[in-house]
Amino acid sequence: MVFIYDGSYEGLLSCIFVIFKERKAPVAICTEERYQFTLLDEITRVASDDESAARVIKGLDERTNGQASALIYKLFLSELPESEMLVYQVIQAIIQKGDESILENFANPSILKAAQIEKMIHREVHRMHAFVRFQKSRDGLFYSAINPDFNVLPLIGDHFERRYADQHWLIFDTKRHYGLYYDRTEMKFVDADDPVFTVNACALEGDALQDEREKEYQALWKNYFQAVNINERNNKKLHLRHMPRRYWKYLTEKL
Known part of the structure; x- marks a missing residue:
């Protein structure tokens, strides 16, 4: 059967x-x-x-x-x-x-x-907690794209709701084509056709709707990442174990 x-x-x-x-x-x-x-x-x-x-x-x-x-x-x-x-x-x-x-x-x-x-x-949940990188759009929404190996989006919402309770944010799973949206009051799932996502879709695709200071903040983060690195103690194998290459395309410090 x-x-x-x-x-x-x-x-x-x-x-x-x-x-x-x-x-x-x-x-x-x-x-x-x-x-x-x-x-x-x-x-x-x-x-x-x-x-x-x-x-x-x-x-x-x-x-x-x-x-x-x-x-x-x-x-x-x-x-x-x-x-x-x-x-x-x-x-x-x-x-x-x-x-x-x-x-x-x-x-x-x-x-x-x-x-x-x-x-x-x-x-995978732990990695999402560590590797989600938000960018700010011109209308004040903080957005992030992810592509996890497993469908863990339903398991990470509570963490980000507690950590960013005073902000509007959207985390979108590009592999499964749905996202998690928080408006400072409630958290809900949205799909690619939801007005919440379509209004900010361009932000996930490029720089057109980015906040005008977003690039400055990204530059500061990259500088910090480089400053705390000790070149003489680089261990690429260990680095890849803790930060697999498949996550790099969404990490500000790796762009």
Whole structure:
């Protein structure tokens, strides 16, 4: 049985609900967009249902003292191949064991794999905290473009809301074509068609809407970066380990 869902987190949880309700072990779980039809597959398409998704989360957290839902969400955000099946396998292990101790049982290959992915997600979140570089537009919006390996934008908003609570800002994921916008009152997700983004889209593309002093601030930051560097102690290998090259195109000091 191949289960097909709409690609949303609620859709995946709805799939899980149907799988356990009907007691049909899945061969695969994938999105409509990714699924490739074969004559041998038996297909079940599951519509997203918020109530079913909420029941799955409630059941998991009751068994694990609130720990499982955060792990499952990170697995979904990883966007890795077979991540949906890993979510199913982890949930199956939790239901069979019935308490949170299963989440530390790394002899279980699914739990081990989930823990490894969670660690990778945490590392990417930490890098986003460190590597996001805001630029100021003429209308006072601070904007930044990112292109993370995983879909971590939903996990970094609280950090920037606390740190820049008195500023308007927009962080846009160029790979997934949506962003996170904060207007000093509330934080919300926006897509490429949202008026908030379209008004400032040119700022992400070039210098046309930059604040007139933005270049001066960028020059100051580059000078600071060069001043604190000790040429005699350069270690390129260590530098690349902590600041991988794929992030450089969005770092002011590397432009």
